Amino acid sequence: MAMRxxxxxxxxxxxxxxxxxxxxKQRLTAVSNFFLAIFLVWLIASLAGADYATVKQKLANPLIxxxxxxxxxxxxxxxxxxxxTIIEDYVHEEGLKVAALMLNTFFAIFIAVVSxxxxxxxxxxx
Amino acid sequence: xxxxxxxxxxxxxxxxxxxxxxxPLINMVMSILHxxxxxTLYVGSLLLAWWLVAAATGPDYYNYVxxxxxxxxxxxxxxxxxxxxxxxxxxxxxxLLWDTGAGYDLKTIDILCWGSLAGSLLLTALIWIxxxxxxxx
Numbered sequence: 001m002a003m004r005x006x007x008x009x010x011x012x013x014x015x016x017x018x019x020x021x022x023x024x025k026q027r028l029t030a031v032s033n034f035f036l037a038i039f040l041v042w043l044i045a046s047l048a049g050a051d052y053a054t055v056k057q058k059l060a061n062p063l064i065x066x067x068x069x070x071x072x073x074x075x076x077x078x079x080x081x082x083x084x085t086i087i088e089d090y091v092h093e094e095g096l097k098v099a100a101l102m103l104n105t106f107f108a109i110f111i112a113v114v115s116x117x118x119x120x121x122x123x124x125x126x
Numbered sequence: 127x128x129x130x131x132x133x134x135x136x137x138x139x140x141x142x143x144x145x146x147x148x149x150p151l152i153n154m155v156m157s158i159l160h161x162x163x164x165x166t167l168y169v170g171s172l173l174l175a176w177w178l179v180a181a182a183t184g185p186d187y188y189n190y191v192x193x194x195x196x197x198x199x200x201x202x203x204x205x206x207x208x209x210x211x212x213x214x215x216x217x218x219x220x221x222l223l224w225d226t227g228a229g230y231d232l233k234t235i236d237i238l239c240w241g242s243l244a245g246s247l248l249l250t251a252l253i254w255i256x257x258x259x260x261x262x263x
Binding site for chain 2: 037044
């Protein structure tokens, strides 16, 4: 049985050099999300009640598609980081925590790939 | 050694005060709401993905999904989504300001918190009035 504390194991190894990475990416994507969320609200408001042909044409517009791709990228990174913090705050059982963190990443990637594929299909597909 | 072997039985020590002991203050409520709205938007990302998938699938499926969003329950969800998004957006701005170290005196904290709460309601109302004015609702 190891008699040393976890602190003893890591002492003098220096930092992991990624201490501010999570913090910084959260803020970076927060700033991009601010503009992209306004774009999304405008887009949805302008397409509310529109028929399919109009929606398809608008979503296939390169500028709209680029905005949506930016939003999906920025949004899913931001929401993954945010949910990671929530999980780390409330789930203390190690196995459950690791599983939740994995599911969190899978969910964010799922949303991202499904959305990006749809936008690309609208842009390039038949 | 005896002291360590008895450690498996946890002694009844007093716990530090937690949420239930404090009078809710606006900054505390808004902080909790920021986390709740963030988690809600996390789940709500499914709605955006669903809408995009529907648009990419074809007219029949798009009309079905658009019909779900246009129904009364759908509208209530979207109204809630709008407020949650505005709340998290303005809360995010507040936190970015606080990240710079500014705005930490008590009066400013109150103004920022009440202001972002009022702002989120106002923006939600404006967005929906705007959509209603276009004759869609």
